Amino acid sequence: MTQFIGMDRRQFLAALSAFGIAGAGAGRDAWAQGREPVKLGLTQPLTGSQAGFGADFVTAMRMAQKDINDQGGINGRPLELVVIDTQAQPQLGINAVTRLATVDKAGVFITAWSAVVKAQAPVANREKILQLSVGANSPDIARLGDYVYTLFPLADVDITALAKYTYGTLGKKKAAVLYINNDTGIDAAKIYRAVFEKEGGQIALFEAYDPAATEFTGMLLKLRAANPDVVHIHGLLVDVPLVVAQMRQLGLRQQITSYSAAYNPKMLEQLGAAMEGFIVTSLAPGADENPNVQPHIDRWIKEVGRVPNGLPFIQYNYDAVLICARIFKHALDNNKPLTGENLRDSLLAIKEFNTPLTGKTVIEGHRVNKPVYLVTVKDGKFTPLAKLD
Amino acid sequence: MLTDPALLLQVLWTGTVTASSYVLLTVGFSLTQKVTGLWNFAQAGFMGIAFYAMYFALNHLGLPLLLAFPFACACTIIAALVTEAWGLNVLRARHSSHLTFFIFTLIVAEFIIYWLTLLFGTEPQTLFKSIMSPVHIVWEIAITDWDLVAIGMTAVFVAALAGFLRWTKDGQFLVAVADNAKLAELYGISARRAYYVTAVIAALFITGAMYLVGTRGGITPNKPLELILNAVIATLLGGMGRVFMGALASVVLALIQSYSVLIMSSRWQNLLLYGFLFVAIVIFPRGIHFPKWRKRPVVPAAVPPGG
Amino acid sequence: MEYFLTIIVMIAIFIILAASYNLVIGYGGLATVAHPIFYALGAYTSALLAIHQGWHPIICVLAGVLVAGVASILLALSALRVSGDYLLISSLGFQLGLLQVIRNFEFTGGAGGLSGIPSTIIGAARTPMFLVICGGLAILTVMFIAWIVRGPYGRAITAMRDEELAFSTLGRNAMSMKVAIFALGCGIAGMAGGLYAYYFQYVSPDQFDILQTVAILTMVVVGGMGTTIGPVIGAVILIAVPQAITFLNLPPNVMAPLQGIIFTTLVLVVMFLRPTGLVGGRSLTSSH
Numbered sequence: 001m002t003q004f005i006g007m008d009r010r011q012f013l014a015a016l017s018a019f020g021i022a023g024a025g026a027g028r029d030a031w032a033q034g035r036e037p038v039k040l041g042l043t044q045p046l047t048g049s050q051a052g053f054g055a056d057f058v059t060a061m062r063m064a065q066k067d068i069n070d071q072g073g074i075n076g077r078p079l080e081l082v083v084i085d086t087q088a089q090p091q092l093g094i095n096a097v098t099r100l101a102t103v104d105k106a107g108v109f110i111t112a113w114s115a116v117v118k119a120q121a122p123v124a125n126r127e128k129i130l131q132l133s134v135g136a137n138s139p140d141i142a143r144l145g146d147y148v149y150t151l152f153p154l155a156d157v158d159i160t161a162l163a164k165y166t167y168g169t170l171g172k173k174k175a176a177v178l179y180i181n182n183d184t185g186i187d188a189a190k191i192y193r194a195v196f197e198k199e200g201g202q203i204a205l206f207e208a209y210d211p212a213a214t215e216f217t218g219m220l221l222k223l224r225a226a227n228p229d230v231v232h233i234h235g236l237l238v239d240v241p242l243v244v245a246q247m248r249q250l251g252l253r254q255q256i257t258s259y260s261a262a263y264n265p266k267m268l269e270q271l272g273a274a275m276e277g278f279i280v281t282s283l284a285p286g287a288d289e290n291p292n293v294q295p296h297i298d299r300w301i302k303e304v305g306r307v308p309n310g311l312p313f314i315q316y317n318y319d320a321v322l323i324c325a326r327i328f329k330h331a332l333d334n335n336k337p338l339t340g341e342n343l344r345d346s347l348l349a350i351k352e353f354n355t356p357l358t359g360k361t362v363i364e365g366h367r368v369n370k371p372v373y374l375v376t377v378k379d380g381k382f383t384p385l386a387k388l389d
Numbered sequence: 390m391l392t393d394p395a396l397l398l399q400v401l402w403t404g405t406v407t408a409s410s411y412v413l414l415t416v417g418f419s420l421t422q423k424v425t426g427l428w429n430f431a432q433a434g435f436m437g438i439a440f441y442a443m444y445f446a447l448n449h450l451g452l453p454l455l456l457a458f459p460f461a462c463a464c465t466i467i468a469a470l471v472t473e474a475w476g477l478n479v480l481r482a483r484h485s486s487h488l489t490f491f492i493f494t495l496i497v498a499e500f501i502i503y504w505l506t507l508l509f510g511t512e513p514q515t516l517f518k519s520i521m522s523p524v525h526i527v528w529e530i531a532i533t534d535w536d537l538v539a540i541g542m543t544a545v546f547v548a549a550l551a552g553f554l555r556w557t558k559d560g561q562f563l564v565a566v567a568d569n570a571k572l573a574e575l576y577g578i579s580a581r582r583a584y585y586v587t588a589v590i591a592a593l594f595i596t597g598a599m600y601l602v603g604t605r606g607g608i609t610p611n612k613p614l615e616l617i618l619n620a621v622i623a624t625l626l627g628g629m630g631r632v633f634m635g636a637l638a639s640v641v642l643a644l645i646q647s648y649s650v651l652i653m654s655s656r657w658q659n660l661l662l663y664g665f666l667f668v669a670i671v672i673f674p675r676g677i678h679f680p681k682w683r684k685r686p687v688v689p690a691a692v693p694p695g696g
Numbered sequence: 697m698e699y700f701l702t703i704i705v706m707i708a709i710f711i712i713l714a715a716s717y718n719l720v721i722g723y724g725g726l727a728t729v730a731h732p733i734f735y736a737l738g739a740y741t742s743a744l745l746a747i748h749q750g751w752h753p754i755i756c757v758l759a760g761v762l763v764a765g766v767a768s769i770l771l772a773l774s775a776l777r778v779s780g781d782y783l784l785i786s787s788l789g790f791q792l793g794l795l796q797v798i799r800n801f802e803f804t805g806g807a808g809g810l811s812g813i814p815s816t817i818i819g820a821a822r823t824p825m826f827l828v829i830c831g832g833l834a835i836l837t838v839m840f841i842a843w844i845v846r847g848p849y850g851r852a853i854t855a856m857r858d859e860e861l862a863f864s865t866l867g868r869n870a871m872s873m874k875v876a877i878f879a880l881g882c883g884i885a886g887m888a889g890g891l892y893a894y895y896f897q898y899v900s901p902d903q904f905d906i907l908q909t910v911a912i913l914t915m916v917v918v919g920g921m922g923t924t925i926g927p928v929i930g931a932v933i934l935i936a937v938p939q940a941i942t943f944l945n946l947p948p949n950v951m952a953p954l955q956g957i958i959f960t961t962l963v964l965v966v967m968f969l970r971p972t973g974l975v976g977g978r979s980l981t982s983s984h
Contacts, residue, residue: 047952052512085952090809090900095702102698115900118811122897126815126822127698138808181656181800183808208656211807212615214606215643217403218650221396238513238607241520249524250399250531266512270520270607428785483971487784488727492917493967495910496960503956614906618792625785656800663793667786 035073037080038328038338040065040321041100041109041129043116045088050113052237052266052309057112057135058083059304060314064321074328079321082106090119101127107338108327110320112313114138114183121148129340130347134320135313137259138187142367147340149347151320151361152313153370155188155259158281161372161388162257163195166230169386172255176205176228178219178243180235188234188259204228211239216246223252230255237261241270248274255279260312263375263382275377279385282373284312284358286384289373292356312373319355326353395529400647406536407605408643409543411619412636413598416547417591418620419627419635424567424587428621430494431472434501435592436613439465439599441505444514462596469588472497478581498614505610513607520606539601546597547636550590559586567630622666701823705895707935708830709888712837714915714927716884719841721913722922723850724877725857729909730771730787733794734764734882736904738889740804743813743899753816757890764886765879772878776871791909798901809900816894826895833891834928837884842924844880853877918966920973929974937962 042061045054061081068079082104084096093116100106101123109124111117112135121144124131131148133141137155141148166172175196179185185208193203204226207219220243223231231254233243240262247256257279268275287294293315300308308314330346331338353361361368374385414436421429442464446457476497480489522535554560559582565573566583574580602608602616623642627635645665646658717731738760745756775786799807817825844850856863856870864870893899911934919930938955946954966974 047506047511051510087952089902090898091896091903094896094898098702099699115808119809119896119898119900121811122813122815181807183806186806186808207654210656210659213655213658214602215403215407215647216655217400217407218647219655221399222651225393225396238609242606245520249522249533251524251526269518270515272519272521274521479968485971486727488721488913489917489967489971491727491729491784492910492913493964495906496914496963496967499907499910499956500960500964503953503960507950507953507957621785622789660793660796660800663789663796666789667793 035077037078038074039080039082039104039106040324040328041097041104041106042081042083043086043093043096043100043109043111043120044083045113046083046085047087050088050237053135053313054086054088054112056309056314057317060308060318061110061321063299063303064318064325068321068325074325075332077332079325079328081321082109086111086113086116088113088116090115093117093120094123096120097123097129097131098127101129101340107340107343108132108324110134110317110324112136114141114187117141117148118144118183121145124148124340127340130343132320132324134316138183139191140187142365144366147344149344149363149366151323151368152316153283153368153372156191157369158259158283158372159188159191160195162232162259162279162281162374163192163201164199165374165386165388166232166257167196167199167201170230170255172201172229174202174204174228174230176223176226176231176254177203177207178205178223178231178233178235179208180211180239181208182211184236184261185234189232192232192234209235209239209243211236213239214242216243217250220247220250220252223247224250228254230257232257233262234259235261237264237266241267244271244274244278257281260310263312264309265307265382266309268377268380268382272380276380278377280375280382282312282375283370284315285371285373285387286375288384289387290357290359296357315357319353319358319361322355323347323353323361326350396651398528399530400651401644402530402532402536404644404647405640406539408640409539410598410601411616411623411639411643412543413546413594413601414616414620415623415627415635415639416550416632417594417598418617419624419632420550420563420594421587421591422624423630423632424563425477425584427477427490427494429477429591430491430617431476431497431501432494432591432595432620433613433617434498435465435468435472435595436599436616437502437505437610438468439592439596440516440603440608440613441509441610443596443600443603444509444516447516458596458600461599462593465592465596466589468501469592470585473584473588477584498617502610502613509610511609511611513609514603515605515607516600516603520604535601535605542597542601546594547633550594551633553590559583563587619662622662625666626669698823701827703935703939705823705826705830707932708827708834709892709895710912710915710931710935711834711928712830712888712891713885713912714919714931715834715838715841716881716888717912718916718921718923718927719844719884720878720881722916722926723841723845723853723857724874724881726776726874726878727784728771728775728787728878729784729906729913730791731882731885731912732904732908733791734768734885735889735892735908736795736798736899736901737764737767738886739893739899739904740798740810740889741886742890743810743893744804746813746893747810750814753890753894757887757894760890760893761883761886764889765883768879768882769875772875776874776878788906788909791904792906795901795905805900807901809898809902811898813893813897813899815897826891830891830895833887837887838924838928845924914963918963918973920975923973923975926973926975933962933974934959 042058044057045051065079065081073079082100086093086096097120100109108130110132111120114136117133117136120131124147125145128147133150134152139154139156141150141154177189177192179189193206197203205223209219233240233256240258244256259281260283263280263282285293297307327343327346328338330350331342336342347363351363355361372388375382376385418432439461442461443457446452446460476493480493522533524531524533554564562578563583563586565578566580570580623639624635627638646662649661650658713735720726741760741763742756745751745759771790775783798804804810856873915930915934916927920926938959941955941958942951
């Protein structure tokens, strides 16, 4: 990774207090005093095919929890994370949020995976528990109801920027879009096509593949016949490496782009030289742009033994916990009980958050807008390429 | 595009080669069905064991492939034999119905899959770190080293089985038991032994298949359940009791899926498979076969009255 | 409290599913595994009508029942000509194939599922009211099925199941009886689907795949096939036990596989120690 720049951990924690959540000098004894904890729900896939990301998200959030509690918690009260496994499945997501709302009585929870977020929304709206989506990117999420907000930019943000960059800056006029035939792929692929065509480009091939498919020769030969300048692949951890490997093995040398899920060290391992020149979007600043990122990566290496899966998502999840802590504090300072309704009001009242790992977060409606970072693979490593506002 | 011979040949090559793992799985599944009469869904669990045993041996024990593969074979064989001895035999003794066997084998598969999830997690894993394989261009067709291994392995395994069934005593006993277990017993052939031998053969084929699948892409504990579906469909289309036709059916199915992509969107690939299955079942309930060309019987000429 | 009531609503819905499935395989002797697809058809039909047409919930659910019933007749007429293994596998193919269709059409929400099913009951009384409705329908279903199988029609079904050949020689039409039972069982499953759609306000194809088949089948077999109360017991145990396990406060990342292990072990134990099911129903032996 790039050079160490910026703060060490002590300075970082000081910045955290400046962020405004440290208790009034209560210190580490907050726990020992037995103050009632403040509950934050997390519904993430801890098992199932997405667990690689989900488990890491939870780890990042636990790091944030530790940092908050080390500073004295929230107004002296420790932050408690109630974690429930969703396996990235909608039905389990529904069970999880019902339980958080009615058994654990949490006023807010952080969730991810578009299908799960959509399934949970009716329950969140009904039970009046604040639902914060971090990581899911279906554009529908901004329209799921009064109690559903996303702290992560939706697909229209990064895919739009990528499509424009591909046409305008990279100068590619003819694109092919290959996407996984599910929630993740369909919405995003449509956005890419719409934006690319609007810019003046031509879509040579627009093809969905089955999530369970492992053999893409037919589709890739169609691609070869269509002869695009660039190929955008919108898929997940298992299929994207297969598509890329088979593409390169068939002798197709086009530029490939993808979105944040491909920003994954494991994929680099699997594909090796085949991934050279790959471009992925990232919605979070890299270590070059933000001095807080490298210490966080170092912390992962020290505490977990490796870099995280999906670094940009990790950054958002860490910051999301801080945002929650901030709204908890706001409600407590105003002597309001920590219900979903009050927490939502606090979220909207504060509106702007100086989140350390992702830069400023501004709530606009039910969503956030952020700059898009492009990262490329150079000499076997992910390297920053551009920042698009 | 559809008339480009290089393209059509490429699809033919890659389609056939990637069908190789399905051929191995189908043979294992179909042979089991032939000899025991059972649709043994527990094989999905055995697939998981084969893969993760190899994965563990290669990546955690640091063994070379020459040791890891037999290690995985051994683990799979043990699992298959245990299921046979303590599960299926008991159910047979009770004259259990098809449904019971169905539930039992499926539950065993799930049981194994949950254990594998607990032990290995659910992140997709490959046997080796890289999935890339060196490519050679032969007559405009891209052929990878993996392709050659796959074809070679499948050919050897299938030929070995054919030889086994034809020329060894145990092989012939398998066929006898498949035809009529009770009758075979009367001739002193042990059905039980035949079931065990079948389990071992299936385990070997499964391990071979999982080596191929696992060196090509990421595997999760749930993947075998998807894979076994292909084996089921191919077995059905090949015809019950016709193991090598089942193997052919898997290749044909894979080719149909691959070629279909040229004329329609890829996302319909799977649907095509099921549609095919359903139609085939309704029209060819005994598996697809062509009417045998019958030689006209030689009928002696009628003797005219009077000589 | 709400959480537990939700669990009971799930149990009620699964009682309806298990009881109707028991009618088909336990009493009817038809070894199909496509039950969840009729559940799905009922759920999707009700959901789509509610979203696009805004009809009254009762009408939507009844439409779901109708669609499930008609689809089952179509499957039955083609697949019931064959039997045994073939019915098993062809029904599996039908189920998975139809799920693929659902996954591929935007109209049904595709793979991401169908959300935005309108609310019917709003406010604190929602879950208790749903509990009353689903619970009531579950009880009615069980009683209805019990009434059918105890009457003269029931005797005819049993005769057909146990000795089809003799049954036919007596001039009874086995085929039409099979289709009738199948349609009845699957129609009831469609009703369960409608209830599910209205309660959870979200349906997705993943909820109706082969694991669901195994779940319902297990409820019937573990409870006791061919008995009235067996499916009820099966549904209660097989939903309550995994939920109870989640309260054991195990580390979250082992919870799901551990739940699965406990659940499958339980089923295997029951299958081997009490093959006729917990309530002791018809023995699962081959009839022929």
